[in-house]
Amino acid sequence: MTAVVPGKPADTAGGLPVGGAMRVMGSETEYGIHAPSAPGANATMMSARVIQAYAQVTRQRAAGGAETRWDYTDEEPLHDARGWTLERSSADPEQLTDQPPVLDAEAIALAYGRQELEADGEDESGTLLMNMVLGNGARLYVDHAHPEYSSPEVTNPRAAVTWDAAGDLVALAAVRRLAADPELPPINLYKNNTDNKSVSYGSHENYLMPRSVPFGEIVRGLTPFFVTRQIICGAGRVGLGQDSARAGYQISQRADFFETEVGLETTIRRPIINTRDEPHATADKYRRLHVIIGDANLSQASNFLKFGTTAMVLSLIEAGLAPRIEVHEPVAALQAVSHDTSLTGLLRLGDGRRISALDLQWIYFEAASKHAQDTGVADAVDGDGHTHEVLERWSATLSELGGDRAAAASSVEWLAKLSLLEGYRQRDGLGWDNARLGLVDLQWADIRPEKGLYYRLLARDRMRRIVDDAAIARAVTEPPSDTRAYFRGRCVSRFGADLAGASWDSVIFDVPGRGRLQRVPTREPLRGTEALTGGLFARHREAGTFLAELLGLSPGS
Amino acid sequence: MAGQEQQQPQSRDTEVDEDVPAAPPAPADAQASAATQGVDDLLDEIDGVLESNAEEFVRAFVQKGGQ
Known part of the structure; x- marks a missing residue:
């Protein structure tokens, strides 16, 4: 109230080079949570134990206690980017994320000071710590019935991958801590997005944009891109339909859970374009584009392209240069693309043309590439230091998807998982409805390196690294x-x-x-x-x- | 790169190796079988880390709703 953090006045790009892959961005990961030895355990309570366990880890690390409570005063989950506010009474209870899920510890702190809160993170009513701010700038908290890590704000896709992967190490540290406690059942965390029994939980991206860009332009420019982006960054899923009623394999974890084109909700009637307008920044200058359609990625290359290509498409939209393409019935198209692992299907466009998902991605690539060349940010030497790499990876991946799929399997997550599943199918003659394939899908995302199948492939250098392990380890404690x-x-x-x-x-x-x-x-x-x-x-x-x-x-x- | 792995390292401090021909690149079917061997090794390793009783484990993984 008395001062702001010092700095020079910022325009909406904030001094970052415009036209390419750089912008303020961040990730959110809700982890699947499971205690095999305590199948009936309350998911919210288990999630709180994860937060609690990490608080114990940080307390060991820093004598001062590297944990801080979350301040809810700027949360505005009911503000709609289209220009109105949902009335609380008509909101789904799960949308009310501006209220602490249990006791209002922050309100107590603000009213009385910290002595009212015991140092071990448990207050006098026995309420568990639900929310932490970490020394790397991230937030770790209980969101609904899952532990969630929200990365610190970064300025480029490489850093987005680094601090997102750091979140997996944070989650791992909590899992290890709980496993070492004989009083509590071990808890497994999974970086995936569905239990294959009709429930999905999110992995979100956030991108800062100037508020001056009309929201309709964002919807028009992003929808065809989001319908097809999954072919480079889908995480793969065994089962078709929200409850996996049909056997098979699909590209995206999330696609079958989307039901509408544009909307405010994130837990029901999920929209391709989410309109939550909660900038967490100067509101007349910025909007925070909240992207809910992505899969959580373990593959660094897929994660890098997820952030990098989306940031570049937003740059196109800001410049008024997004491809003028309209996909007919985008929700159905999204699911059709996800179910077409051969990548041979054609999407119907609004003008009647038919085009493959791969060719639609190439159209976005060409436009983004040209704009980045024109603005100078794509130059390998004199560019912004990030856009060149995004374009190289993007075109290499699209080329591989069109021809050498075996090469793409070391970077594209759904293909990496599929090649493992096909290995099992061939060796053991398994059908897609075999539970063993479902287990491979689930255990792919186990965050423990000795159990997680992604990590087994990484250890054999079958997965491409974008950032090295030391940089990820540093990002657990160091902020951008x-x-x-x-x-x-x-x-x-x-x-x-x-x-x-x-x-x-x-x-x-x-x-x-x-x-x-x-x-x-x-x-x-x-x-x-x-x-x-x-x-x-x-x-x-x-x-x-x-x-x-x-x-x-x-x-x- | 199975072909590269089979090449003899060049030795700088002796001349003896000069007469030893580098191993020829593996023929395509040998590379394919090496790849198959790699997959088999991988599957064997993963057999060892997969949770036991796949059906029960997958069925018990039930999540509450999220965003």
Whole structure:
């Protein structure tokens, strides 16, 4: 309320090169959760145990307690990008994500200060910790009945892959911690999107866009792209239909769960284009495009293309250069593409033409490539350092999908999984309805390297790496340096004991000796960077003097 | 790259290896059988890590709704 994190005024691109794959983005992963030895266990309680376990891990790591509570004051899940707000009374209860699922720990902290909250993360009513902000700038919390990791804001697809994969290591650390506790049943986490029994849970992407782009243009430009994007980044699924009633294999985990073209909901009547308008930033300048149609990716190459190509298509839309294509009945087309693993089917366009999913992707590639060349960001030497690689991977992958599918299987996740399943089918003569193939599909996504089948392939160098293991391990504790996540993460690591809460656009200090809580807004995603605040952290070891300089106050005032 | 793996490493400090011809690239059917062998090895490894009782394990994996 008194100051913002220092930095120069930002335009909507925030100084990032425009026209290519760079923009502010982030990922959200809801993990499937399962305790084989306790089949009836409450999923929300198990998810809270995962958060609790990670809190114990971070407490060991940092004496100050590298955990901070979430501040809900800027959550606006009922704001619709089309320009209205859903009334609370007509919202599905699952849409009310601006309320803590149980006791309002944040409200208590704001009202009374942190002494009301016990240091072990459990308050006096016995409520488990449901929400953490991590030293890498991420959020780890219970979302509905799943543990969710929301990555810190990054500026490019390579960093998106890095901090998304770091989330899998966070989840792994919690699983290990729980496995070592003789009092609790071991809990498995799966980076997938369905239980194959009619339930799906999400993996979301977020992209910052200037609010000046009309939402209708976003819908028009993105829908054909999203109908076909799965051929490069689908995670593959055994079973057809929401409840897997029909045997078979399909490209996407999520496609069968989408029922409408545009909408606000994320848990029911899922739309191809989600309209949740919750910018977590200066609202008249930005929108946060909330993408719910993607599969959670373990394959780094698929994940890289998921973020990189989508960011480039958004650049096309912003420039008014998106291909003028309309897919006839997009929801049915989305599912038809997912069910066509031969990639030979043709989609009907609004003008009556028919085109393959692969050719539709090539049209987007050509347009994105041309725009990136024209703006100069695609140059291998003088470009933005990211777009060139996205274009190279994108065209190589589309070429492989059109010809050398065996080569594509080392990067395209649904093909990698399919080649493993085909190995079993051939060796053991299994039909698609055989439970063993269902188990391969499920265990593909087990996040433990010794059990997860993706990780077994990775260990044999059968999966392409985009980032090295050391960079992912660093990203578990280190925030990205070039967004406000740097400020948030560093505050949590350095001053965790003096924080009452944090959110995407604020950090709340509760410094001993100061009468009230100090809320530091961070509404500009490209401020609070290492370049802008690194010196501040270097100069201060104590929260009191840090805050005094930040807010321009005299110490103790 | 099965063909590359079969090539003899070039030795810099002796001349003796000069007369040893590099192994010829594996013929296509040998490469295919090497690939098959790789898949068989992989499946054998995965047999060892798959949860036992596939049917029961898959049936018990029941999730509550998410986003």
